[in-house]
Every structure is written in C-alpha cells, then in structure tokens.
Amino acid sequence: MDTKSSPFPTWVEIDLNAVAYNTRAVLKIAGAPMMAVVKSNAYGFGAPQIARTVLDAGAGQLAVARFGEARVLREAGITAPVLVFGMVTQPEVDEAIAQEVTLTLHSFETAKQFAQRANAAGRQVRVHLKVDTGFGRLGVLPEEVIGLVRTSYELGGITVDGIYSHLAMADEAPDHPVTRQQIERFSGVLDSLQAAGLRPRWAHLGNSAAAFGLPAARFDMVRVGTALLGMKPFYFQPFPTELQRVIRWKAQVASCRLLPAGWGVSYGHEYITVAPEWIATLPVGYGDGFRRLPGNQVLIEGQRAPVVGRVCNDMCMVRLPHAVPAGTEVVLIGRQGGEEITTDELIDRWHTSQADIVSSINLRVPRVYPSMERSG
Ligand SMILES: Cc1ncc(COP(=O)(O)O)c(C=O)c1O
Known part of the structure; x- marks a missing residue:
C-alpha cells in the first residue's frame, strides 16, 4: 500500500501470501500434519484471516487459548477442528459442546465438569488431555494420565481425541536437557497408554522450534504458531531462509x-x-x-x-x-x-519475545491485507 492511499495515521500490513508460503514450508520441513495456533487474535494478525489462509495451505486443525476465540472462528464460518488450550467456564463448556469445539482436559475437576455438562446435553465433548511434562503451567502429571483417561470414560460424555504437552526450552537453547526430558516423559506416557489400549488419535508436543529442528518432538502433529507468521523459531539462530516475513x-x-x-x-x-x-x-x-x-x-x-x-x-x-x-x-x-x-531486532531492544511484540500492537491500529486487495 502506498501512503497516499492509506486512510490511516498508522496501520499494520499483513501479507497473507507469505502466511500461506510459510504454512507450506513448515509442513514440508516437519513432514507431519499441523495444528495452527491462532490464539490471541492470531498474535494480533487477525484470527479469521490467518485461520482461513493456513487451512487453505494445508493445516488440518486450529488452536486458540480461550473459548471466546473459538467462537469468533465459528462465527466466521470456520468449521475445522479447534482446540481451546485454556480454562473454560461452565456456560462456555455448554457452548463448546454445541459448537463442536475441542476442550483441554487438564485435571480431574475438568473431567467431572465436562462429563456433567455433556451428559446433561446428551452429547459428547471432545477433548485433548494436557500432560505437564515440565512446563509447570497446566495439565496432570505423567503418572496421572492413565487414571484421568479411565475416569473420563467412566464418567461418560467425554471423547479423548488427543493428548499434548508444551515444551519450555525448545526455542531458547539447542538440544537442551529439559527438552530431551520432556520428550522422554511424553513418549513414556504414550507407551503406557498404548499398552493399556487407551492411546488417543492425536499426540502432539512440538511448537515452531520442534517443527524446524526437533524431529523427536513431532509425534502425530506439530502445533505451530509464530513461524507461520514469519517469526524465527529459535532465539539462538538467524531467521531461516525457508520463511518469509509477514x-x-x-x-x-x-x-x-x-x-x-x-x-x-x-x-x-x-x-x-x-x-x-x-x-x-x-x-x-x-x-x-x-x-x-x-x-x-x-x-x-x-x-x-x-x-x-x-x-x-x-x-x-x-x-x-x-x-x-x-x-x-x-x-x-x-x-x-x-x-x-525486524521483530528479531526488537526482541533485544524491548527485552521480550516476538509473540509479545506483535500481540501487543493495539487493535486501534488497523490491520490491512494487501494480498487480499490485490486478488480482489
Ligand atoms: C500450548 C501451545 N502450543 C503451541 C504454541 C505455539 O508456539 P510457537 O509460536 O512457538 O509455534 C503455543 C504458543 O505459545 C502454545 O501455548
């Protein structure tokens, strides 16, 4: 866009062709299906626009942090599977069941809540179980997983479609012992689920960094956010030649x-x-x-x-x-x-992450999509 035609004092341009390019590039590098993370309004880039672009380019599933973000995607007519990472309130559970949004099963309390609401509606709630392999945020401990899956099936109304965990150090340091330990713990949980005949369809652990550089963390699917938006997956390496800025x-x-x-x-x-x-x-x-x-x-x-x-x-x-x-x-x-x-330069100047930089661009700054305008 040239400035003379810009109706705004300040604005953000988002290149959706580059997002599609990055999605195809990451799929090729990872060699695994992809859940695209479009939380926080796709890090401020516009969740419906980014979601449609990555789905068209080959991502199979989406993830967001809050139920309200899943609702925005459904209201935009997006019917692909959407996983909510975070906490959901009781009215949101009811809406998630009706809208077929996948929820995170992260505790025995959530299992009881989900089962109660699903049974009351006479329907199933689809969940991905969250196991804490070393992030200390959300999820049951590895040794609690089998018990939680069994409890969910006993309570009824819950379909455990996936299991996942999140890496703490993958983008911070190469081959970090914590990353190796998290992969081992996650693999151990999958082995015991397999042995008990309880392994869910989708096991996923790896973020952008894992999609690029950690084959052992890819499992059934990579769960990628910032790389799709043209941000570098590793703090310790330069911007990869396979990606385009967005x-x-x-x-x-x-x-x-x-x-x-x-x-x-x-x-x-x-x-x-x-x-x-x-x-x-x-x-x-x-x-x-x-x-x-x-x-x-x-x-x-x-x-x-x-x-x-x-x-x-x-x-x-x-x-x-x-x-x-x-x-x-x-x-x-x-x-x-x-x-x-670049956002790489701003990481050092602002002492923060790329995701923080772009997510913090206030919504009063209009987002424009020049590639959409060009293609009509
Ligand atoms: C649970 C979870 N998975 C995946 C991602 C995507 O991470 P990245 O942007 O490094 O690909 C995030 C983002 O922080 C996340 O919270």
Missing part, C-alpha cells in the same frame, strides 16, 4: 518542524536539541504497542531515524537530517529501501 507496521509523518537549539522534546525533557534540529512527530505511541523504551528507531526515506525523547501514549518524535512532508511513509517494522527493522 508483517509491516507503518505510519505517516504527522508534522515535521525545525525546533530551535535547546528545545526540550516530550515528557521529562529527556531529549533537548543541541542545535536547530528537524523533529518529526509520528502518530504512534505506547498505546499502540510501540514500547516506551530507549533506543527506538524507525525508517524514513529508507534511512534509520532515532526516536528522541520519551514515547507518549499516541505519538513519538524522531530526529531527521532534513525536512520531510507530512504524510511521508514511516516504517516501524519491515523493510524500506535497503534498510529493515
């Missing part, structure tokens, strides 16, 4: 003024001009997800420009070598000319 965050210059020497910029006057300086104001602030941290840069006319002074809620200021007209395109994430600011 997101571009842009804005237009609101104003550009020559401020006199000694002029304070923004709250606290942390920056004071040393000479007459061209200072451009951008309509982007921490309220949009542009962090209030030092060291930020943006791209203007293909060059890096430093953010000066504190980032405000809705605006920030940058120092430029010369004047630019209002409306000049600014890139906060993405390429412009020969320069690029």
